[in-house]
Amino acid sequence: MQDFIRSSAGRQFLVLACLACLAWAAAYVMRFELDAQLRENDGPAVTLVLATLNIFGLASFIYAALRVRDLRDESLRRRQAAERANHIATHDQLTRLPNRYALERFTVADMDGGDSPVERATVFAIDLDGFKKVNDLVGHRGGDMLLAEIARRLSSFTDKGCVFRLGGDEFLAVARDLTPAKEEKFAAMLIHALTRPVVTGDTTSQVGASVGYARWPEHASAFGEACHLADVALYEAKNGGPNRAALFEAGMLERVSAKARLESRLRQAIDEGRITCHYQPLIDLRTGDIRGFEALARWQDETGAFISPQHFITVAEEIGLITPLFEQLLEKACRTAADWPAEIGLSFNLSPLQLEDRLLGERIARILQKTGLDPARLEMEITENALMTEPELAATLIEGFRALGMKMALDDFGTGYSSLAQLARFQFDKIKLDKSLVPKNLAEGREAKIVRAMLGLGKSLNVTMTIEGLEEHSQLAYFLAEGCDIGQGYLFGRPMPADAALAFIAERESIGAMAS
Numbered sequence: 001m002q003d004f005i006r007s008s009a010g011r012q013f014l015v016l017a018c019l020a021c022l023a024w025a026a027a028y029v030m031r032f033e034l035d036a037q038l039r040e041n042d043g044p045a046v047t048l049v050l051a052t053l054n055i056f057g058l059a060s061f062i063y064a065a066l067r068v069r070d071l072r073d074e075s076l077r078r079r080q081a082a083e084r085a086n087h088i089a090t091h092d093q094l095t096r097l098p099n100r101y102a103l104e105r106f107t108v109a110d111m112d113g114g115d116s117p118v119e120r121a122t123v124f125a126i127d128l129d130g131f132k133k134v135n136d137l138v139g140h141r142g143g144d145m146l147l148a149e150i151a152r153r154l155s156s157f158t159d160k161g162c163v164f165r166l167g168g169d170e171f172l173a174v175a176r177d178l179t180p181a182k183e184e185k186f187a188a189m190l191i192h193a194l195t196r197p198v199v200t201g202d203t204t205s206q207v208g209a210s211v212g213y214a215r216w217p218e219h220a221s222a223f224g225e226a227c228h229l230a231d232v233a234l235y236e237a238k239n240g241g242p243n244r245a246a247l248f249e250a251g252m253l254e255r256v257s258a259k260a261r262l263e264s265r266l267r268q269a270i271d272e273g274r275i276t277c278h279y280q281p282l283i284d285l286r287t288g289d290i291r292g293f294e295a296l297a298r299w300q301d302e303t304g305a306f307i308s309p310q311h312f313i314t315v316a317e318e319i320g321l322i323t324p325l326f327e328q329l330l331e332k333a334c335r336t337a338a339d340w341p342a343e344i345g346l347s348f349n350l351s352p353l354q355l356e357d358r359l360l361g362e363r364i365a366r367i368l369q370k371t372g373l374d375p376a377r378l379e380m381e382i383t384e385n386a387l388m389t390e391p392e393l394a395a396t397l398i399e400g401f402r403a404l405g406m407k408m409a410l411d412d413f414g415t416g417y418s419s420l421a422q423l424a425r426f427q428f429d430k431i432k433l434d435k436s437l438v439p440k441n442l443a444e445g446r447e448a449k450i451v452r453a454m455l456g457l458g459k460s461l462n463v464t465m466t467i468e469g470l471e472e473h474s475q476l477a478y479f480l481a482e483g484c485d486i487g488q489g490y491l492f493g494r495p496m497p498a499d500a501a502l503a504f505i506a507e508r509e510s511i512g513a514m515a516s
Contacts, residue, residue: 092165094144095151103164103172108216108223111159111176118176121216121223122183125230126154126190128169129208129242134200142200146207153193157186169207172227187211187245195243210237214248232256263319265301266312270325275299275312277333278495281504282347282466285480285487290508292345292379294488295333296495297325313351322351327363334371334378336498340505347379347409352386355393361400368404375405379430383412387426398426409466414454423461431458435469435489448478455482 090102098106111118128150135143147169154163154173162174175186194209212233216226229248235256237246246252269275279293297309316322330348337346354360368375380401387394387410398408409430410423414437423431437451458465467479470489479487493504 095148095165097151097155097163097165097171098161099164100166103166103227104224106161106164106174106223108174108176111162111174120178120218121174121176121226122178122186122213123216123223123226123230124173124175124187124190124211124213125227125234126171126173126194127210127234127238128171128194129210129238131169131207134205134207138200138203138205142203142205145200146198146205149198150194150207154190157190157193172230183213183215183247184245187213191243191245208242210234210243211245212237212248213245219248229253259315262307262312262315266299266315266319266321269299269301270316270321270328273328275325275329276497277329277336278497279333279336279501280488280495281493281501282345283487283492285476285484288508290344290505291486292347293337293340293501294347294381295329295349297329298495317351317353322353323357323363326351326354327367330364331367331371334367334373336501337377338371338373339502341509342374342377344505345377345379345407346373347381349381349411350386352383352390355382355386355390355397360397361404364401364406365404376407379407379409381409381411381432384410385412391425395426402427414450423457428463430464430466430486432466432468432488433484435467438467438469438475451479452482455479455484459483 090098090105092099108118108121111121131143131146134146138146147165150171151163151165154171157163158173158175164172166172173190175183178186190211191209195206197204197206199205212230212235214220214226214229214233216223219229220226229252232252233246233248236252237244240246276298277295278298279295281290282292282294283289284291297313299307299309299312301307313322313325316325333346333348337344340346357363364378364380365375368378382394382398401408407429408427409432410426410428411432412434413431414434431454433451433454437447437454455465464485465483466486466488467484468488470476470479470487470491472491476487476491496504
């Protein structure tokens with residue numbers, strides 16, 4: 001009732017009610033005056049005036065009552081419309097869960113603490129792993145069905161209004177008064193529930209889940225800050241592998257800050273073109289000739305220190321910079337290779353994420369045309385794990401590369417799935433054995449037998465075999481005797497800048513000329 005009185009409709013109601021009362025009072029006073037006139041001048045004219053005034057007063061009162069009823073109904077409709085608009089603004093239309101805007105207005109006091117106020121709460125940040133691939137596989141309708149089911153499962157764990165969809169495949173849940181042991185169990189139950197298969201139309205889909213959680217008020221006095229710390233813990237959980245949970249720790253903030261600084265520096269380095277290529281030679285084990293160079297990314301920061309490519313390449317993949325970095329480095333490498341003798345090729349690595357880029361072939365073709373490098377001299381390397389992750393996309397990609405005239409190499413063979421089905425399905429020009437396969441025992445050990453079998457497989461498929469990581473002459477003699485074609489490693493040369501690679505080529509050519 002108080003809300004109605006404070007509203008504009010309520011104020012209009014009060015004004016009309018007052019006016020109606022004043023009109024009735026005026027009519028009442030006039031009635032007394034007319035009664036007095038009747039006693040003195042009784043007649044039909046006075047009676048008519050009196051009747052008219054009575055009718056007018058009654059009509060005015062009825063009109064005011066109807067108008068007040070209309071105002072009350074209008075106020076109700078406006079309040080209901082405002083409530084609907086607020087619900088739409090604060091809830092996700094697909095899952096019906098509160099959204100990020102609702103989370104900004106959420107306080108721990110909103111939770112049902114029973115007879116006593118909530119003294120502590122745990123915020124769980126949840127991210128689905130592999131949702132994009134499922135969405136691509138089953139379509140948007142199937143993806144929507146999966147998200148709706150995920151929302152239903154999450155809602156069964158907490159109080160009403162304590163699960164939020166923050167966008168895409170990100171969710172947040174708030175639970176009250178959990179002990180540390182129950183928090184850990186709660187997180188494990190969330191992962192177990194979310195990773196169970198979901199029926200999406202005519203098929204069954206499955207995603208992974210990562211969970212990070214933080215405590216209020218132990219980790220943060222403000223609830224919003226506790227949500228941020230849960231996100232920080234989620235990042236740590238995802239770095240640890242799929243289907244993991246992590247509790248926030250103080251050291252996580254520094255690691256996240258360091259990563260943010262690295263991201264900023266990486267963006268700047270790409271914009272300024274400061275990431276370059278070094279080149280490691282690929283040597284024909286029978287003739288000693290240079291068959292090519294593998295281009296390897298190198299980043300030297302402002303202090304002169306080199307940042308590990310395993311580190312910054314991963315960051316570039318995470319923040320969506322792998323494509324501009326790839327194009328920039330490939331163009332530099334192709335320009336460098338164009339100055340080499342025509343018989344020396346260039347090997348370049350593909351990131352697994354680039355298999356999702358359907359324009360990758362066009363990007364490479366444009367760079368080859370721009371730099372003038374013969375496509376037959378370019379060899380793209382792809383890992384076997386990438387093939388298993390996206391086999392259909394990989395098949396399309398390889399066909400496109402071959403149509404351009406490029407070669408394909410299977411990199412790091414022996415470190416992943418090592419499926420013979422890959423060799424049967426995909427046509428490769430080269431197979432590169434990982435350096436971890438260089439046997440410690442060059443005699444008849446188990447490792448030596450595995451290497452011999454792999455080399456024999458390459459020969460039977462008529463595929464060039466390359467061994468990485470050669471560092472000793474004994475290893476060179478072993479792989480030469482086993483029939484390996486190409487060697488790569490510190491024994492022949494470390495990765496070197498472009499000018500050093502040219503000098504290396506000139507030196508090897510002069511040695512060859514002297515030997516002949």
